[in-house]
Amino acid sequence: MTIDSIRRLNAADSDFNAQLDQLLAWESVADKSVESSVAEILQQVRSRGDAAVIEYTNRFDRRQLTSAGEFQLSASAMAAALERIPHAERAALEQAAERVRDYHQRQLQVSWRYTEADGSVLGQQIMPMERVGVYVPGGKASYPSSVLMNAIPAKVAGVDCVTMVVPAPDNQLNDLVLAAAAIAGVDRLYTIGGAQAVAALAYGTETVEKVDKIVGPGNIFVAAAKRAVFGRVAIDMIAGPSEILVICDGKTDPDWIAMDLLSQAEHDQQAQSILLSPDAAFLDKVEVSLQRQLAELPRREIAARSLADRGALIQVASVEEAIAVSNRIAPEHLEVSVEDPEKYLPQIRHAGAIFLGRHTAEALGDYCAGPNHVLPTSGTARFSSPLGVYDFQKRSSVIFCSPQGADTLGRVAGTLARGEGLEAHARSAEYRVKD
Known part of the structure; x- marks a missing residue:
């Protein structure tokens, strides 16, 4: 089993944004x-x-x-x-x-x-x-x-x-x-x-x-x-297909990166695996490795279809540009496989989980690293976060007025309530005001 073809994109192309939009398009569960x-x-x-x-x-x-x-x-x-x-x-x-x-x-x-x-x-x-x-x-x-x-x-x-x-x-x-x-x-x-x-x-x-x-x-x-x-x-969320985006400077073992991409592709045919690198020769090496390692996988047919339909190898001008593209995509999983990855962490605005360094495989996060693997997909990392303890806790406001506080706030609230035409609100607040 081989990949029929995997998209090769270049961020320098004039129609790159349109190509990226087409790559990311996915129909939700609406049926x-x-x-x-x-x-x-x-x-x-x-x-x-x-x-x-x-x-x-x-x-x-x-x-x-x-x-x-x-x-x-x-x-x-x-x-x-x-x-x-x-x-x-x-x-x-x-x-x-x-x-x-x-x-x-x-x-x-x-x-x-x-x-x-x-x-x-x-x-x-x-x-x-x-x-x-x-x-x-x-x-x-x-x-x-x-x-x-x-x-x-x-x-x-x-x-x-x-x-x-x-x-x-x-x-x-x-x-x-x-x-x-x-x-x-x-x-x-x-x-x-x-x-x-x-x-x-x-x-x-x-x-x-x-x-x-x-x-x-x-x-x-x-x-x-x-x-x-x-x-x-x-x-929690309406989750879409699993996603991985890898940013690599070209110095990580291409077999490692290829297998990281395959680890998501084997989920299902709509899963998405994307690699961004400024090194065109490295992209070539990863593509060769994908073909070779795919043949060894039990779920190779699923992975091959995923890579052919929704995968991509994208050349960028620099790691900084890769991060800009990643922020636009807002991936579920983001691997930053570069020298000194922490240097780039403040630039990453949108990602469900961030895996820093060459030795941090995304699969570790799926099972045992510690952070939650329930993550926002389909670009929703722009406004949502991983599942966590905070998702099972509720917040209630607490207000306990002293007599002096009731007097001070009652005057303010009464004025604002009448400005909104709500007389009962005003009177309720003002009943606690001192004469």
Whole structure:
């Protein structure tokens, strides 16, 4: 299997911006037929609860559930899976979990307050959400890293109950996923998936308690369902295909860079891998390496299609220009494989996760480096951030007026309220004003 062709662009070309726009174009999850099907599923689960969840689960996942109790998995079942997996896999999961937990502990926000001269107190109270739902893809697929990355920050934040849903098509469950749930401290686990699982989390059923926020990846039906229930519950994001952008000065081993590009291309055919370098000869070497190493990959057909359809090798005038192009793209993952990469860090405005230096492979961030791998895609790093503890904490303003503060602020508020034509507001504020 070889790549039919991979785009070669040059930032010096007059039509470069147009070519880049075409490269980055991606259709979102909006699909009328999918949205219609999802809307029906959501309505049925909302009105019929467990019965609808069972009906859709049996239909889509080829199961024979007869009661809600059959899609609940106990804590002892998760613990048993942890005991069953090979020692090396358990050790890797535990080490990854420890690193993820340690990193996210540092994100905890704390409440604060200050006292003004008149004795009034102003502040901010930080509280965790009560209930969070984590969606994890299931079946033969194994995504224990998704369990760790979504559940651990919620537990660090202090969320009271983390509920995980994972589909079990043909009654198949992956022990690594269940083991990760045990390690991450998942409180409740239901073996359901698809739009029906999102609906159960958003609306609640006789068995599934409704949550405050839903996080985690899924297929187009899951994404459409999350979009539809947003507002009733919070969601993390509507994620697009995985992306990597590598900036290299031409001095890193081309085989390393080629494999970094392939690591994203093997995700799916719409994944995007882009290399920016001022060294044209280096781009040639990476292209040769891509062809050679692709042939060795089990998922070579997927990777080849991804690189042919959405990949690119782009020549730039300098590392500085590469960073300017990167800021325009706002990639999910950004590798800065250059000499003294920290020198360029202040120039990087938009990226989900930044990997500095020649020895920092993006794949480390997917599993065990510590920072979260749930990242903004499709240019949304311009205005959003990686999933973290702060996504599971809420902020409330605190205002505690002293008599003198009520007098001072009441006069100001009364004047402004009458300026807006709101007499009751004015009088409410002024009732606390001293005569």
